[in-house]
Structures are given as C-alpha cells and as structure tokens.
Amino acid sequence: xxxxxxxxxxxxxxxxxxxxxxxxxxxxxxxxxxxxxxxxxxxxxxxxxxxxxxxxxxxxxxxxxxxxxxxxxxxxxxxxxxxxxxxxxxxxxxxxxxxxxxxxxxxxxxxxxxxxxxxxxxxxxxxxxxxxxxxxxxxxxxxxxxxxxxxxxxxxxxxxxxxxxxxxxxxxxxxxxxxxxxxxxxxxxxxxxxxxxxxxxxxxxxxxxxxxxxxx
Numbered sequence: 001x002x003x004x005x006x007x008x009x010x011x012x013x014x015x016x017x018x019x020x021x022x023x024x025x026x027x028x029x030x031x032x033x034x035x036x037x038x039x040x041x042x043x044x045x046x047x048x049x050x051x052x053x054x055x056x057x058x059x060x061x062x063x064x065x066x067x068x069x070x071x072x073x074x075x076x077x078x079x080x081x082x083x084x085x086x087x088x089x090x091x092x093x094x095x096x097x098x099x100x101x102x103x104x105x106x107x108x109x110x111x112x113x114x115x116x117x118x119x120x121x122x123x124x125x126x127x128x129x130x131x132x133x134x135x136x137x138x139x140x141x142x143x144x145x146x147x148x149x150x151x152x153x154x155x156x157x158x159x160x161x162x163x164x165x166x167x168x169x170x171x172x173x174x175x176x177x178x179x180x181x182x183x184x185x186x187x188x189x190x191x192x193x194x195x196x197x198x199x200x201x202x203x204x205x206x207x208x209x210x211x212x213x214x215x216x
Contacts, residue, residue: 001214003207004072007080066110075117075214078203079108082124086141087131097141101148105159112158117214120206121149123163158213162206164199 069077085100108119124142131138146163153159 001075001211002072003076003078004069004074005078005080005203006069007078008084066114069111069116070114073115076120076207076211077108077111077116077118078120078122078207079104080122081107082145083127083142086124086138086145087127089137089141090132092137092140092144094144097144098148101145101152104145104149105152108153108159109156117158117216118210119159120210121153121159121161122203122206123149123161125164160206160210160213162202162209164202164206 082100082104089096104121108121111119123146126139126142127135133141146161150161150163153161
C-alpha cells in the first residue's frame with residue numbers, strides 16, 4: 001500500500017532531517033522517508049512528495065503534481081496544504097475561507113476520481129510569521145478553513161479530515177498562540193525539539209484511524 005504525503009516545506013523537512021542520533025541531535029539522512037514509514041507503522045512504501053518550490057499553494061502548484069502522484073499509484077494520499085494560501089489572506093472573510101476549503105476538497109476528489117482509495121486532509125496549522133495578516137487573523141482563518149473542510153468531507157466515504165491536535169492554544173480561543181513551545185524561530189515550521197514528533201504522532205493516528213477505507 002503506497003502512502004503519499006503531499007505538502008509544502010513541512011513535508012520537505014520531514015523527508016530531509018527527521019531522525020535523532022544517540023545524543024538527541026537530529027541528523028540529515030537520505031533514508032528519512034523510509035524511517036518515517038516505520039514511525040508511522042503504515043507501509044514500507046511510504047513516500048514523501050513535495051514541490052521544489054518552498055511556497056506550495058493550491059492554485060499555482062498542486063494541479064501540476066496530479067500526474068506525478070498518480071504515477072506512484074498511491075492507495076492513500078495525505079494532503080498538508082492550504083497554509084501558504086491563507087498566509088496571503090489580508091483579513092478574515094468567510095467566503096474566502098469557504099472558497100479555499102472547497103478548492104482543497106475538489107482537488108482531493110480529483111485524486112479519488114483518478115483511482116486513489118483514500119485522501120486524508122490534515123488540519124492547517126497556525127503561523128506567526130511569513131503572513132500578510134496578524135497571527136490572530138491567520139489562526140482564525142485557519143480554523144475557519146478547517147471547519148469548512150470538515151463539513152465538506154463529513155458526507156464523503158473516501159475523503160477524511162483529520163485534526164492535528166496540540167498545535168493550537170485551545171479549540172475555543174482562536175487568538176491563542178500554539179501550545180507547542182518548540183516552534184521554530186521562523187514562526188512557520190516545527191523544529192526538532194519535539195514538535196516534529198508530535199506532528200508525526202498525530203499523522204500516524206489519522207492514518208491508522210482511516211487506512212481500512214483504502215482496503216475496501
């Protein structure tokens with residue numbers, strides 16, 4: 001069962017520098033994707049797919065990756081997308097958030113129509129830098145898009161939304177900063193002091209929760 005993780009620089013970091021050595025320091029290894037598969041305990045054929053550009057977004061990049069994704073003959077595709085799109089939102093508009101959520105779900109549906117058995121859309125995570133709005137507005141927009149994605153995927157059998165818990169202050173307080181204290185100084189990525197492992201743990205949970213769908 002091939003599992004493909006599609007995303008922005010979050011995915012690239014997982015692929016290129018995941019494993020700690022005996023001193024607890026993270027090392028860069030070409031076998032990181034293979035060890036990620038072991039950590040997820042899903043498939044030895046787990047593959048990370050990412051764009052060469054660091055700023056993956058839905059409109060300009062993802063459609064060009066559809067052919068590549070299908071050539072891998074994936075059974076499951078995990079989408080970690082949308083945050084770079086939200087980074088360019090200048091304010092909070094529900095219609096803009098709904099349009100992005102709809103576009104993400106439509107792209108996921110195109111994967112199902114092309115033969116993928118399961119598409120897992122994971123929640124958009126908060127940011128504090130590299131955005132055109134305030135961190136509070138970004139978090140509000142991220143949670144609004146997440147909510148719309150969940151609503152749109154709830155009726156679907158092979159499209160699932162999975163929330164990565166532990167990356168927002170609280171579910172209710174939209175203005176709260178991330179609870180992960182090991183956020184990178186860039187305010188965008190997890191660093192290697194624990195939040196990468198939390199990301200993997202939450203991702204693994206989503207795959208184990210829904211992977212039976214890919215066998216149907």
